[in-house]
Amino acid sequence: MAETTSIGVAELDKSLMNGVPRGYTILVTGTPGTGVELFAKQFAAAGIGKENVTYFSTTESDEAVKNAMKEFGWKQDIRVVNIGKMYYEKVLAKNLEVSKYRQEGLKMRDIKQFNASQAEQSQDVNFLTTLTYGISKLKPPFRIVLDSLDFFLEYYDEPDVLSAIRTIKAHTHLNNGIALVTMLKGVFDNRVESGVQDIVDITIEIERLREGSEFKRNILIRKVRNHPEKTKILSCHIDEKGISAKTL
Numbered sequence: 001m002a003e004t005t006s007i008g009v010a011e012l013d014k015s016l017m018n019g020v021p022r023g024y025t026i027l028v029t030g031t032p033g034t035g036v037e038l039f040a041k042q043f044a045a046a047g048i049g050k051e052n053v054t055y056f057s058t059t060e061s062d063e064a065v066k067n068a069m070k071e072f073g074w075k076q077d078i079r080v081v082n083i084g085k086m087y088y089e090k091v092l093a094k095n096l097e098v099s100k101y102r103q104e105g106l107k108m109r110d111i112k113q114f115n116a117s118q119a120e121q122s123q124d125v126n127f128l129t130t131l132t133y134g135i136s137k138l139k140p141p142f143r144i145v146l147d148s149l150d151f152f153l154e155y156y157d158e159p160d161v162l163s164a165i166r167t168i169k170a171h172t173h174l175n176n177g178i179a180l181v182t183m184l185k186g187v188f189d190n191r192v193e194s195g196v197q198d199i200v201d202i203t204i205e206i207e208r209l210r211e212g213s214e215f216k217r218n219i220l221i222r223k224v225r226n227h228p229e230k231t232k233i234l235s236c237h238i239d240e241k242g243i244s245a246k247t248l
Helices: 010-015 036-047 062-071 083-103 108-122 127-136 150-155 158-174 190-199
Strands: 025-030 052-057 079-082 142-147 178-184 202-211 214-224 232-239 242-247
Touching (some): 010 214, 010 232, 010 242, 025 036, 025 190, 036 142, 036 178, 052 062, 052 127, 079 083, 083 127, 127 150, 127 158, 142 158, 150 158, 150 178, 158 178, 178 190
Parallel strands (some): 025 202, 052 079, 052 142
Antiparallel strands (some): 202 214, 214 232, 232 242
């Protein structure tokens, strides 16, 4: 049997293969507010001390990622690669600067010259390439978190994003690492979601249901490569220690 490592939730480990086999890539999906981002951080914390953990963030600052982990009592000895910050510095900050110039009455000719100058400086910036290159340089034992895939699906063509996921999966498999990718459910069309799910080894969905004045959460194991019997539903609970699960 292949060596396994913890996904970060004890009952979920038991429901899989007493953990996740090394070399596997996992997709975690859910609607906003279900706890997908928290799951990603709990997964990262589970690897500290055993693996080199790299957290690729597209929406949160380095401090926000580590502070959230600290709030739940988890260690924060991880490396954060902030794709969102890079995008702000290379693209969004320049757009804000143009808006400011327009408000201050700068002539359109000068704005066009500024835009041309900035385009020359940023034309070679491809954040999808930055991601895959950064992952290709990781040495085992490693644990990767990509939170989230939504950023890349918004700004890049679907075939390019799927190709990047395949590259990440191949590097993870060949080096006995473990990778987790998050993605919002229902934002992109079914073809995109199916394409990502087809590539990964495990698909997990966090589901939130309203019951009266309260919400109930479930963890759905939707896919386990070569183990269709592992698909099941677990009840999900979130408290001050993080996410826990129980077999229904």
